[in-house]
Amino acid sequence: MSEQPAPRVTVALSGGRAVAGRLHARRRDAEGQWVYAVSIEVPAEAVRPVDGEDYGQVPTERAGGRPEWVLQALPQDTPDQRALVLHRADCWAAAEGRLTRASDKEAAIFVQHGWATACDVCKPTPGREMISG
Template identity: 85%
Template sequence: MNEQSAPRVAVTLPGGRAVAGRLHARRQDAGQWLYEVSIEVPAAAVRPVDGEDYGQVPTERAGGRPEWVLQALPQDTPDQRALVLHSADCWAAQGRLTPASSSEAAIFVQHGWATACDVCKPTPGSSRR
């Protein structure tokens, strides 16, 4: 069952606040029912766990905005690539920018076709942006 087809449920959090969620599974365990649900919460309410890799988590941006952009430097030509990889929200990314997926960004850096920005220090394919 995917996220869209899972039935909606109301989840009451500690403190009494109710949020919408999706029910993915349920099971009876020692006389009580346990439900596996997913909820959406603001990013500020979530913190990463040390040692976990978040690099493969699907990321959707508002308005179809990419996660990564490649900046072509003035000396960039088809024969001599001069590209800098930025996170899409990096203030240093300017000029001619090309959107890139995480896998494309990782390939460009891995093969030396692009260098990582010194400001935002992007690391596509890892748990750290």
């Protein structure tokens, strides 16, 4: 038996903008006003993490089902001394700086040779079989 998705709603944002959302619950408060619990999808650039929250267990969907990786160049990165951090492509900690997409094989090689360190937030594990085998 498949669960029906929550009904669609339009959510009004400040500045006269509106986005599509899903209505999950509603309740009437003590003053008689309705309060709705909705979910909306927004671009990642519009979302900021909250200090102290753990995002490691958030379900993540990727196009095509394959992991994607990004290498983030840190300010101290130079051609002579690499300072790169490897992130999952959906990692919120990779929101700033120069980001370069990497294949699973490329990401594994960068970590294996010490050319990049794995992000402490998303803990990427590219090419696990390639590195251990």
